[in-house]
Amino acid sequence: MDSVIDVSGLTKSFDGKRVVDDVALRVGKGQIYGFLGPNGSGKTTTLRMLCGLLTPDAGSGTCLGFDILRQSAEIKRRTGYMTQKFSLYEDLTIRENLDFVARVYGLDRIRTRVDAALDRLGLATRQRQLAGQLSGGWKQRLALAACTLHEPELLLLDEPTAGVDPKARRDFWDQIHALAGEGLTVLVSTHYMDEAERCHEILYIAYGRLIAKGTISDVIATHNLATWSVSGPGLHILSRELQALPGVDTVAAFGTVLHVCGRDEATLERSIAPYRNRPDLIWQRSSPSLEDIFIQLMSGLDNHNGAPTPSLPPAQGDAH
Known part of the structure; x- marks a missing residue:
């Protein structure tokens, strides 16, 4: 698979604080990568460093075949960037906003391009509506139309579905997969685990370090996290008791069930054995979820002041 992005050693600090620390990344064409x-x-x-909006303090590589340090202007021309905050003009209509964006890019065939964007994202019947009157989901569609109007090769989405209802989120992701099917490469940052599971591959960053990457199944398999689910009365009390046991790395509530996880399977099973004999509790061996993995990763990092330790499995391979 062709590499749209191939960078290494990316580092950036602000006011003496290192925000990104030695990140290496390889991204294939036409794929959706989730940043978590x-x-x-x-x-x-x-x-922002990948698309040329920020210059890294250290590191090198290419994006869309252009050097990220010397040819950032070329990268920006070929990239669509959708910010978390709606940034179009609320006192202009949907069509007026898209017309304005097209003129800023200096595009030809403006009417044809805008008509196509309106149709593709289901905005045609609302094109005369003021942007400020739109709900969060419709604003999201307009923003996506605007950042793809110039037919970019790379699309960067910064938490695009924050505050959007589930139906609008699903519609948005259907559009993203349709664009990826046409060859567009997408990088999207998100806090939602269900959205991460819609990506072809995921990249997990904490304290500026890339600590896990790969497909969902690869990331889950790599961490070898033994997981049990338990349901019954008094789970809030049970949770506190279990967290103090050897071999129990994390205990997390999922509705009426607790997920009890540990990297040392034998020690975990010895610790929970007395609780499994309680008739009021129902125990089942289960597969860890993506959220279980990330809770465990963050717990390990927080316990060591953000520094990865040998007990935390390293990121495996390159995303490609």
């Missing part, structure tokens, strides 16, 4: 991580982890900074 807590607030302040360096996701947005990494995206």
